[in-house]
Every structure is written in structure tokens, then in C-alpha cells.
Amino acid sequence: MTTVQGSSVDNAGSLLTRLRQFVTAHRFFDILPILILVVVLVVLALFIPNFFNSRNIVNVFVQASTLGLMAIGMTVVMISGGIDLSIPSVMALSAIFGAMHLRDGGSIFVSCLIMLTVGIIAGSINGFAVAYLKMIPFVVTLAMMTIASGAAIWVTNSVSVPVFDEVFFDLILARIADIPRPIIIMVIMALIATLVVRRTLFGRWLYAVGVNVRAARASGVPTNLVIFLTYVISGAFAGLTAIILSARLGSASANMGNDGVVLDIVSSAVVGGVSIYGGIGSPLGAVMGAIFITVISNSMNMMQISFFTGLIIKGVVIIAFVAFDSLRKQ
Amino acid sequence: MGNPYLEMRGVSKRFPGVQALTSVSFEAYAGEAVALIGANGAGKSTLMNVLGGNLQSDEGEILIGGQAVSINSPLAATANGIAFVHQEMAMLPTMTVAENIHISSFPTRAGIIDRKAMEASTAEVLTRLGCHFTPDTRIQVLSTGDRQMVEIARALLSKPSIIIFDEPTSSLTSREKARLFDVIRTLKTEGVTIIYITHFLDEIFNICERATVLRGGSTVGGGLLSELTTADIVHMMIGDVGLDTRSAKHSTQQREVVLKVTGLNRRGVIKDISFSLHKGEVLGLWGLLGSGRTEVARAIIGLDPIDDGQIEINTGSGLHPIRPREAQRWIGMVTEDRRNEGLLLPMSVKQNMSIANLRGLLSRWKLIDNRRETELATHFVNRLNIIISSLGQPVKTLSGGNQQKVVVGRWLELNPPIFIMDEPTRGLDVGAKAEIRRIIFELAEGGAAVLVISSEIEEMMALGERYLVMNRGQIVNELPGTSTKNELMGAAAGAAQME
Numbered sequence: 128m129t130t131v132q133g134s135s136v137d138n139a140g141s142l143l144t145r146l147r148q149f150v151t152a153h154r155f156f157d158i159l160p161i162l163i164l165v166v167v168l169v170v171l172a173l174f175i176p177n178f179f180n181s182r183n184i185v186n187v188f189v190q191a192s193t194l195g196l197m198a199i200g201m202t203v204v205m206i207s208g209g210i211d212l213s214i215p216s217v218m219a220l221s222a223i224f225g226a227m228h229l230r231d232g233g234s235i236f237v238s239c240l241i242m243l244t245v246g247i248i249a250g251s252i253n254g255f256a257v258a259y260l261k262m263i264p265f266v267v268t269l270a271m272m273t274i275a276s277g278a279a280i281w282v283t284n285s286v287s288v289p290v291f292d293e294v295f296f297d298l299i300l301a302r303i304a305d306i307p308r309p310i311i312i313m314v315i316m317a318l319i320a321t322l323v324v325r326r327t328l329f330g331r332w333l334y335a336v337g338v339n340v341r342a343a344r345a346s347g348v349p350t351n352l353v354i355f356l357t358y359v360i361s362g363a364f365a366g367l368t369a370i371i372l373s374a375r376l377g378s379a380s381a382n383m384g385n386d387g388v389v390l391d392i393v394s395s396a397v398v399g400g401v402s403i404y405g406g407i408g409s410p411l412g413a414v415m416g417a418i419f420i421t422v423i424s425n426s427m428n429m430m431q432i433s434f435f436t437g438l439i440i441k442g443v444v445i446i447a448f449v450a451f452d453s454l455r456k457q
Numbered sequence: 458m459g460n461p462y463l464e465m466r467g468v469s470k471r472f473p474g475v476q477a478l479t480s481v482s483f484e485a486y487a488g489e490a491v492a493l494i495g496a497n498g499a500g501k502s503t504l505m506n507v508l509g510g511n512l513q514s515d516e517g518e519i520l521i522g523g524q525a526v527s528i529n530s531p532l533a534a535t536a537n538g539i540a541f542v543h544q545e546m547a548m549l550p551t552m553t554v555a556e557n558i559h560i561s562s563f564p565t566r567a568g569i570i571d572r573k574a575m576e577a578s579t580a581e582v583l584t585r586l587g588c589h590f591t592p593d594t595r596i597q598v599l600s601t602g603d604r605q606m607v608e609i610a611r612a613l614l615s616k617p618s619i620i621i622f623d624e625p626t627s628s629l630t631s632r633e634k635a636r637l638f639d640v641i642r643t644l645k646t647e648g649v650t651i652i653y654i655t656h657f658l659d660e661i662f663n664i665c666e667r668a669t670v671l672r673g674g675s676t677v678g679g680g681l682l683s684e685l686t687t688a689d690i691v692h693m694m695i696g697d698v699g700l701d702t703r704s705a706k707h708s709t710q711q712r713e714v715v716l717k718v719t720g721l722n723r724r725g726v727i728k729d730i731s732f733s734l735h736k737g738e739v740l741g742l743w744g745l746l747g748s749g750r751t752e753v754a755r756a757i758i759g760l761d762p763i764d765d766g767q768i769e770i771n772t773g774s775g776l777h778p779i780r781p782r783e784a785q786r787w788i789g790m791v792t793e794d795r796r797n798e799g800l801l802l803p804m805s806v807k808q809n810m811s812i813a814n815l816r817g818l819l820s821r822w823k824l825i826d827n828r829r830e831t832e833l834a835t836h837f838v839n840r841l842n843i844i845i846s847s848l849g850q851p852v853k854t855l856s857g858g859n860q861q862k863v864v865v866g867r868w869l870e871l872n873p874p875i876f877i878m879d880e881p882t883r884g885l886d887v888g889a890k891a892e893i894r895r896i897i898f899e900l901a902e903g904g905a906a907v908l909v910i911s912s913e914i915e916e917m918m919a920l921g922e923r924y925l926v927m928n929r930g931q932i933v934n935e936l937p938g939t940s941t942k943n944e945l946m947g948a949a950a951g952a953a954q955m956e
């Protein structure tokens with residue numbers, strides 16, 4: 128009896144090991160998300176005739192741009208081994224403060240500055256708590272999420288703050304060579320962020336911290352500073368997103384950063400190859416992931432799949448990618 | 458002598474970019490200890506990982522007691538009576554000794570873990586190994602040496618007929634070592650087959666009957682140890698290289714102080730540490746394992762907090778007090794625990810070599826200069842003779858000794874004015890050890906100050922121009938470079954007795 132049991136355990140064990148070896152040995156798996164994206168796009172083209180109509184595509188990309196920008200910020204935090212759950216609610220709060228300033232007759236420049244600053248301040252608080260007070264990222268940013276959304280509701284009384292400023296709309300949403308600015312901003316930011324993580328001192332330190340914080344410290348990496356900065360960066364990206372989204376929606380409200388958004392951000396990052404264990408991933412990948420997630424949501428809309436079924440499908444996709452991540456981690 | 462109990466025939470194993478084993482044959486008889494010897498990267502751990510079921514060979518067969526067996530997982534190895542004491546320990550630090558020892562086979566009663574049985578069997582092995590800690594101790598509070606004993610205890614638990622020891626003594630005190638050897642002798646009389654990997658050649662003459670020598674992934678020789686000398690074995694391992702073990706010590710003369718430590722305290726760990734380190738000097742920090750040597754080094758470079766004390770560094774214009782966190786700008790430290798506090802295991806050899814020196818690799822645009830990074834890494838890989846298949850190879854796939862060389866190489870690349878080397882040659886083969894010693898002398902000659910910590914008295918004797926003797930977190934004595942082995946041993950032990 129024991130032998131039978133032993134061997135069945137063995138087989139399962141070695142099958143998993145073999146799967147793992149296969150996944151780690153083949154570079155092909157690094158581009159798996161893009162491959163899946165292509166497959167999904169082909170399927171969509173076959174089933175939804177209107178999907179590839181250029182207006183819808185541009186629309187999808189504009190939608191993806193705000194998600195993509197937040198995913199870049201999240202990626203920086205996740206590479207260092209942390210997580211920032213407060214991005215959407217901080218984004219909403221920044222947008223509200225900026226919009227209120229604009230509503231009260233303030234200048235566009237100052238409004239934008241306010242939005243960025245609020246994001247950076249919230250990020251600094253997160254960063255300080257995690258890096259220097261050694262608090263757990265999950266808890267700190269969850270608390271920040273509650274605080275920011277609470278504050279957002281409090282200052283707005285749950286009423287959205289309208290943004291009616293043609294110049295502002297023009298500035299943020301205008302097209303360059305037929306491409307709306309949000310898309311261009313997202314692409315430029317993704318390229319800059321990728322350059323930063325791949326080729327700068329900070330970037331190299333970032334991966335080192337994510338891989339093994341103690342080893343990084345012993346190698347002279349200022350680990351606390353690096354961790355602090357990751358949250359400042361994700362806060363700044365929340366602020367930048369606030370500018371674009373408030374222009375796109377023509378208003379700012381607490382609801383901009385609802386609970387579903389944080390899930391979408393994490394999914395974008397994970398689908399884009401960012402490891403929840405830290406040390407692996409790139410901003411460009413996360414942006415691909417954001418496009419993928421937006422395409423799924425958008426196509427489910429067009430296929431008139433209910434919102435809740437949509438959630439289930441998204442959840443399954445995410446679990447599949449996280450499972451893949453843990454296989455690769457071994 | 459009859460038939461061998463264990464036979465490995467024609468074992469080959471290829472990794473991406475390197476043929477690690479080429480048709481290796483290996484045999485061992487019941488009740489004997491066979492030494493598996495070879496330079497860093499020769500394939501010793503790989504061969505044993507095949508036997509232990511951690512790796513599948515591409516070719517070859519394994520016979521136990523004359524029967525061909527297939528070992529496709531660690532569980533299958535255990536089922537075939539094989540136990541493995543690994544070179545790199547993997548333990549769960551927050552769990553207890555008993556839990557760690559039983560991790561792959563918890564004793565159960567009605568489906569519930571039988572704590573009593575678990576602790577009883579653990580206590581039994583621990584007594585056998587002469588360990589002084591209890592089964593319910595958490596791993597994280599144990600020293601490296603004690604953890605190594607836990608790893609050995611885990612191997613003994615399954616009552617194996619073959620035990621593989623992969624460099625078991627690299628972090629044991631001499632007393633623990635003696636106990637381990639006693640256990641091995643008893644095991645041999647019980648008919649257990651021992652396979653023993655080490656770079657300490659004196660150990661194999663002490664407890665092994667036979668040796669098999671690997672070189673570049675092939676068996677190149679071996680035989681009864683009663684018919685071999687250390688020189689024969691070294692010759693088989695690395696060929697004809699002059700092992701210059703003569704010391705090239707400087708004379709102690711008045712030289713500039715580059716590091717001055719005054720009254721360093723950390724409650725319960727180190728007490729009142731004061732000393733000076735001079736330009737061009739190799740200073741040995743000597744003491745028994747656990748006497749606080751590593752803790753002093755860690756406090757100086759700010760890896761551990763201090764309660765009070767002052768650290769001054771000569772930054773070019775005389776001594777200046779600095780905060781511990783800043784010390785790393787002038788001090789490079791080879792850390793003792795390369796896996797947890799040295800290497801970025803999944804990252805490449807190149808990135809591991811450059812991580813301390815990134816500031817020196819920035820181009821005009823503040824970007825890391827790829828070409829210079831590659832050049833420098835290549836230079837030090839060659840200088841230290843690190844065996845890799847490419848600079849992009851993840852460090853975790855290097856052999857133990859080659860991983861250690863990467864840690865050393867990282868600090869050579871930074872080239873700071875002060876080096877602290879905590880067990881710099883741990884896991885290195887005899888040739889590589891001599892090379893590291895030569896490098897340390899070169900550094901000192903070039904004006905660097907080097908603080909060396911080593912558990913190997915021969916290494917200390919070869920290197921130190923002056924020794925600080927530590928005991929219970931305090932510096933209790935200072936000895937000149939001309940001290941004899943007995944004087945050094947006496948100072949460390951005597952200091953311990955004084956208490």
C-alpha cells in the first residue's frame with residue numbers, strides 16, 4: 128500500500144517539476160501574454176465585426192491609457208516586492224482637489240500641479256511607513272486607500288465635481304497625428320519607465336531589492352530609499368492619471384477610484400509579466416497587460432456579457448496568470 | 458571486498474551551455490566512506506544531485522545492491538535508502554527543529570501530526586549528534602553551525618543506507634566537527650555507505666577509506682587513501698600548479714590609520730570594541746565561532762544597529778567620524794552567508810558582479826554603461842577563474858565555490874580602500890583558496906586595508922600581520938603576525954576559559 132501511495136505522489140511531483148522546468152527553460156514563456164493577446168484579438172475580430180473599426184480601437188486604447196499609467200506605478204512598487212492598493216483612491220482624491228481648484232477659477236497649470244502633488248504626498252506617506260517604519264505594504268496602502276476614499280467622499284459630499292474647461296480638455300485630450308494625447312502620454316511614460324528600470328542606478332537597485340533585500344543591503348544598496356521612492360513614484364503616476372481621467376470624464380468624483388480599479392491594475396501588472404513575488408517585470412509589459420484587460424472588458428461589453436459574468440471571467444484569467452507566475456518563480 | 462553496494466555508471470548531464478558530467482562512473486562499498494573530490498565546478502554536487510533525485514541525468518544508470526534503480530525524485534531517493542546533507546541549506550526559519558527535520562514525513566496519529574513522536578525521534582537524533590538545543594527550538598535562533606547539525610539530523614532520521622555529505626563542515630566548530638566524525642565512524646560500523654564531499658583534504662584522510670576525483674565533469678582518478686598523498690590528490694584535481702602557501706606578510710611599521718573604531722557596543726552582542734586598521738595592513742580578527750567576529754564587522758558597516766560607539770574613516774583628508782550606514786562607501790564586505798546576504802540568486806553573473814559598483818559605471822547620461830559593465834565583469838571572472846557558461850547565467854546555477862568567487866569579485870570590482878572579508882574562501886578548492894590569499898596580499902600591497910575573519914587557522918596564519926583575539930563579544934587580546942598556531946589557538950581557547 129505504501130509503495131502505491133509513494134509512487135503516485137512521485138508521479139504528481141515529477142510531473143509538476145517537469146512542467147516547471149519546461150516553463151523556466153523556454154524563453155517563449157516570457158512573451159506568452161502577448162501571444163494570448165494576439166489570439167484573443169483574432170477571436171474578437173471573428174466574433175465582433177465592429178471591434179476593429181478604428182474608432183473602437185482608439186477608444187479602447189484611450190481607456191487603457193489611464194489603467195496603463197496606474198499599472199506602471201504599480202509595477203515599480205511590485206518589482207521592489209511591495210504592493211500599492213491605494214493608487215485608485217489616491218488618484219480620485221487628487222482629481223477632486225484639482226477639479227475643485229479649476230471649478231473655483233484656478234489656473235489649469237496649478238490644478239495639474241495640485242493633482243500631481245496630492246499623489247506624491249500620499250505616496251510619500253505610504254513610502255515612509257513601509258520603508259522607514261517597516262510596516263507591511265498591504266496594510267499601509269489598504270489604510271491609505273480607506274483614508275483617501277473617505278476624504279474624497281467627505282470633501283465632495285459624494286457629488287461629482289464638474290470640470291468644464293475647453294482649454295483643459297484641449298490640452299489633455301487633443302490628437303497628435305490622429306492619436307489622442309492620453310495614448311501618447313502612456314506610451315512615452317512606459318518607454319521612460321522601462322529605460323529607468325533597465326538602465327539606471329535606481330532601476331538596478333529596484334530589482335536587487337525585489338530579489339533579496341538583505342543581499343541588496345549588504346551590497347551597498349540604499350534599500351530604504353529605494354523602497355520609499357517606489358511609493359512616491361506610484362503616487363505621482365496616480366496624480367498623472369487623475370489629470371487625464373478628469374479631463375476625459377469632464378468631472379472628478381470619489382467613484383473614479385472604485386474597488387474594481389485596483390483589481391484591474393494588479394491584473395494588468397501580473398498579466399504583463401510582473402511577479403507578485405518581486406524582482407521580475409517591466410513597465411512595458413504592464414502596459415500590454417492594461418491593454419489586454421481593457422480589451423477583455425470592452426469586448427465583453429460588446430458581446431453583452433453581464434458585468435458580473437465579466438468579473439468572473441477576469442478573475443479566472445488573473446488566477447491563471449498568477450499560477451503561471453508561481454510556476455516560473457520556482 | 459566483494460561487489461560495490463552503490464554503482465553509478467556512465468552518468469552524463471548537460472545544462473544549457475555546459476556539459477556538467479561526462480560519462481562519470483562512481484562506486485561505493487557498504488560500510489566505507491568515499492571522498493568525492495574535485496575543483497570548484499568539477500561536477501560533484503551535480504553527480505550527487507543525480508543520486509539524490511534532485512536532477513535527472515541525460516544518460517547513465519544507478520545500481521544499489523546490484524539492482525538497477527530509477528531515482529526520479531528526492532522521495533524516490535529516500536525510498537532507496539539515500540539521504541542527502543546539502544551544501545546549501547534550505548530550512549524554514551520560523552519553524553522548529555523537529556518540524557524542519559520531519560518536513561517531508563510528519564508522523565501522524567489519526568491524521569493529526571503526532572507532536573510527541575516527532576519530538577521524541579528528534580531528541581534521539583540530536584542526542585546522538587551531541588547537540589545541546591531542544592527539538593522545539595526555532596531554526597532562526599540557531600547559529601549556522603547548529604543549523605548544519607539540524608540538516609545532518611534530518612538525514613539520519615530516515616535510517617538511510619547511503620548518506621551524502623556535501624561540504625558539511627564548512628561552518629562547524631572544531632568540536633562539532635569532531636562529533637560529526639564520531640557519528641560517521643559509528644555509521645560506518647553499522648554498514649552505512651558514506652559519500653563525503655569536501656575541500657578540506659586533511660578531513661578525508663581522517664575519515665575516508667577511498668577517494669574518487671572529478672575534473673571538468675569526468676572521473677580522472679582515485680583509489681585507496683592509504684596509498685595516496687595530499688599532493689597526489691591535488692595533482693589529480695587541478696594539475697601542476699604551484700600552490701604558493703608561503704606567507705608574504707609585510708613587516709608592521711607605522712602606517713596611516715584608515716579605520717578607527719572606538720567603544721562600539723551592541724547590547725548582548727558586542728562590547729567595547731576599539732581598534733585601528735592601517736593602510737596596507739591585513740588584520741586578522743580571530744576567535745572561536747560565535748565569539749562575535751562577524752557581529753563586529755556587521756556593526757561597522759551598518760548592517761546591524763549599534764547602541765553606541767564611534768567609527769572614523771580616513772576619507773582622504775584624515776579621519777572623520779561617519780554614520781554606520783555611510784561606511785559602505787569606503788568599506789566592501791564579503792559577507793559570510795552568501796545565499797541569504799550576498800548573492801542576488803536569480804540575477805545574472807554580470808549584474809551580481811556590478812551591483813556594488815554601479816555608481817562607477819554611469820555614463821554621461823546617468824545610464825549604466827553596458828559595455829563597461831561587461832568589460833569589468835569579464836575581467837574579474839577571468840581574474841578569479843570563475844567557471845560560467847556566459848555572463849548572463851543566473852548566479853543560482855553556479856557551483857557553490859564559483860558563487861563564492863562572485864561575491865569576492867563584486868568587491869574587487871568596486872575596489873574600496875577598506876575590505877572586510879568574512880570567511881572569504883568558504884567552499885573554495887585548494888587552488889582557488891591560494892589565489893584568494895594572493896589577491897588579499899595584492900590588495901594590501903596596493904594600499905588597501907583588509908580585515909580578515911576566518912575559522913581556518915592555517916588561513917589566518919598565512920594572512921594576518923596582526924591579530925585581534927575575540928571572546929564573548931569582546932576583544933581580549935592582540936597578537937603579532939609572528940604568533941604560532943599554538944599561541945593563536947591558546948589565545949582563543951584560553952580566553953574562553955578565563956570566563
Ligand SMILES: Nc1ncnc2c1ncn2[C@@H]1O[C@H](COP(=O)(O)OP(=O)(O)OP(=O)(O)O)[C@@H](O)[C@H]1O
Pocket residue numbers: 472473475477495496497498499500501502503504544844845854855856857858859884
Ligand atoms: N541548474 C544549472 N544550470 C546550469 N548550469 C549548472 C546548473 N547546475 C550546475 N551547473 C553547472 O555545472 C557545473 C558543475 O557544478 P557543480 O555544482 O556540480 O560543481 P561542484 O563540483 O559541486 O563545485 P563546488 O566545489 O564549487 O561546489 C558548473 O559549471 C555549474 O555552473
Ligand SMILES: [Mg+2]
Pocket residue numbers: 501502503544623856857858
Ligand atoms: Mg558543490
